[in-house]
Structure formats: C-alpha cells, structure tokens
Amino acid sequence: xxxxxxxxxxxxxxxxxxxxxxxxxxxxxxxxxxxxxxxxxxxxxxxxxxxxxxxxxxxxxxxxxxxxxxxxxxxxxxxxxxxxxxxxxxxxxxxxxxxxxxxxxxxxxxxxxxxxxxxxxxxxxxxxxx
Numbered sequence: 001x002x003x004x005x006x007x008x009x010x011x012x013x014x015x016x017x018x019x020x021x022x023x024x025x026x027x028x029x030x031x032x033x034x035x036x037x038x039x040x041x042x043x044x045x046x047x048x049x050x051x052x053x054x055x056x057x058x059x060x061x062x063x064x065x066x067x068x069x070x071x072x073x074x075x076x077x078x079x080x081x082x083x084x085x086x087x088x089x090x091x092x093x094x095x096x097x098x099x100x101x102x103x104x105x106x107x108x109x110x111x112x113x114x115x116x117x118x119x120x121x122x123x124x125x126x127x128x129x130x
Contacts, residue, residue: 036081
C-alpha cells in the first residue's frame with residue numbers, strides 16, 4: 001500500500017507540475033535506482049512485480065492517458081522504468097510481466113479492436129472425444 005501511495009502521489013505531483021520533463025527524469029532515475037533496478041539482485045522480484053502491477057493503474061488515476069491537448073503527459077518518458085524492466089531484467093518472469101503492462105489496453109495505441117473479441121480456434125490437442 002505504501003508503494004502504491006508513493007507512486008500515486010508522485011504522479012499527482014508530476015501532473016500538477018505540468019509534467020515537467022526534468023522532474024519526470026528525476027522520478028524515473030529514482031525508480032531505476034530502487035524497485036525497477038535491473039542490476040541489483042538484492043531487490044526482491046516481488047517489489048518489481050508490485051510496481052509493474054500498479055504502475056499503469058496509478059498513471060490512469062491521475063489522467064496521464066488522456067491525451068486531450070491540456071494534459072499531454074509524456075508517456076514515453078513516464079513508461080521508461082517498465083521498458084527497462086521489459087528489456088533488461090535478467091529474470092524472464094519480470095520481463096514478461098513488464099511487457100504485459102506495456103501492452104495494457106488503457107495505454108494509447110494499445111486499444112483493443114473488435115476482432116480481438118472474436119473467439120479463436122485453438123491449435124493443438126482438443127482433448128478426448130467421447
């Protein structure tokens with residue numbers, strides 16, 4: 001809960017500061033030195049997983065995904081910690097989880113199309129027929 005509150009409050013401060021690029025870079029550096037560090041094996045993967053799980057949620061809460069001209073949150077810069085985890089983490093489950101977060105349909109450019117809802121036939125073994 002502390003991590004969620006910290007991340008949410010930080011995003012709120014960045015939003016109130018009109019998404020100042022310097023402040024965002026400092027925030028990203030802080031995350032990459034701490035819970036999103038890909039080199040320090042002393043940081044538990046559980047912390048990384050938690051940050052990945054809540055990251056997009058907290059961005060959504062402050063309206064960072066609403067690209068309406070008045071907001072203009074620099075999502076590429078804000079998503080840098082997740083991109084680093086997805087690319088450079090030595091742990092495959094962390095890379096996979098970060099990639100899933102980056103593919104979240106709430107992020108601009110990841111909208112789900114109508115054809116994604118159509119059921120697909122499974123390739124492979126279909127079970128035993130009675």
